Amino acid sequence: DAKTTQPTSMDCAEGRAANLPCNHSTISGNEYVYWYRQIHSQGPQYIIHGLKNNETNEMASLIITEDRKSSTLILPHATLRDTAVYYCIVRVAGFGNEKLTFGTGTRLTIIP
Amino acid sequence: KAGVTQTPRYLIKTRGQQVTLSCSPISGHRSVSWYQQTPGQGLQFLFEYFSETQRNKGNFPGRFSGRQFSNSRSEMNVSTLELGDSALYLCASSYRTSGGSSNEQFFGPGTRLTVL
Numbered sequence: 001d002a003k004t005t006q007p008t009s010m011d012c013a014e015g016r017a018a019n020l021p022c023n024h025s026t027i028s029g030n031e032y033v034y035w036y037r038q039i040h041s042q043g044p045q046y047i048i049h050g051l052k053n054n055e056t057n058e059m060a061s062l063i064i065t066e067d068r069k070s071s072t073l074i075l076p077h078a079t080l081r082d083t084a085v086y087y088c089i090v091r092v093a094g095f096g097n098e099k100l101t102f103g104t105g106t107r108l109t110i111i112p
Numbered sequence: 113k114a115g116v117t118q119t120p121r122y123l124i125k126t127r128g129q130q131v132t133l134s135c136s137p138i139s140g141h142r143s144v145s146w147y148q149q150t151p152g153q154g155l156q157f158l159f160e161y162f163s164e165t166q167r168n169k170g171n172f173p174g175r176f177s178g179r180q181f182s183n184s185r186s187e188m189n190v191s192t193l194e195l196g197d198s199a200l201y202l203c204a205s206s207y208r209t210s211g212g213s214s215n216e217q218f219f220g221p222g223t224r225l226t227v228l
Contacts, residue, residue: 043116043202043219044155087155093213098145098206099168100217102155 004088009107018075020106022088025069032093033064034100035073037084044087044102047073083110114138116205116220124226130191133223137184137205143167144186145217146178149200158201161186162208190225198227 005023012018024033034049048055048062050071055062061074075082087105091097117136125131137144145168146158157170161180178188184205190197200222206214 043204043221045219046216049215093215094211096162096167096208096211097213098143098160098162098208098217099157099170100145100147100155100204101157102147104154 004090004103006086006088006103006106008104009109011109011111012075012078013111014080015077018078018082018108018110020073020075020086020088020108021070022073023070024088024090027068027090028092030092030094031090033062033068033071034089034091035060035062036087036089036100036102037082038087038105039081039084047086078108078110080110080112082108084108116203116218118201118203118220118223120223121221122224122226124228125193126228127193127195129193130189131193131225132187132189133201133203133225135186135188135203135205135220137186137203138207138218141205141207141218142184143206143208143214144180144184145204145206146186146188147202147204148172149202149222150196150198155202158188163210193227195227198225200224 035047036044038044050062064071085105143162145160149155160168180186202222204217204219206217208214
């Protein structure tokens with residue numbers, strides 16, 4: 001699985017959009033970008049994933065650059081409950097591959 | 113639907129002992145993966161079981177083993193415990209077919225193991 005690079009930490013004001021970047025310059029054509037988050041002392045939680053098109057669900061939006069070398073997770077209206085460590089993961093989906101390779105993630109702190 | 117459950121939630125053992133952790137996946141999920149989380153190494157994949165067979169394995173010594181039962185419940189075992197095995201052990205379940213993979217994995221709350 002390709003390696004990802006994320007900032008160690010970020011702050012965001014409550015109510016504003018939180019934009020979390022991820023670099024995955026060695027991503028292969030068949031690798032998807034996944035985002036998970038881990039709130040303190042809980043198991044990770046799936047947020048969203050995509051291959052090359054932008055994706056949106058009830059939690060967040062995922063913007064993937066045209067060359068697929070980077071992506072941005074957007075939390076449109078951050079709340080205090082969004083304070084967590086956010087992990088950007090790339091993996092090949094299919095062929096029975098369930099392995100997630102977690103990096104160090106970005107610690108996002110929402111400021112009241 | 114009930115979420116992924118893990119038992120016990122907390123465990124204290126001493127060096128040299130062995131431990132068995134249990135994971136009950138979400139109903140209908142046939143895949144169970146195990147992860148170890150430590151402050152130094154972060155979240156690391158241990159192994160995945162699907163239909164009672166280990167399908168993928170991370171880079172851990174043979175002291176770490178697991179199994180899956182016909183009802184998809186899974187156990188992992190660590191023998192000859194070392195101080196460095198102190199960690200949060202997480203399991204995740206997912207719905208996937210034999211040749212495919214899931215889009216979303218659901219994690220349990222974890223078992224916090226302390227080795228003294």
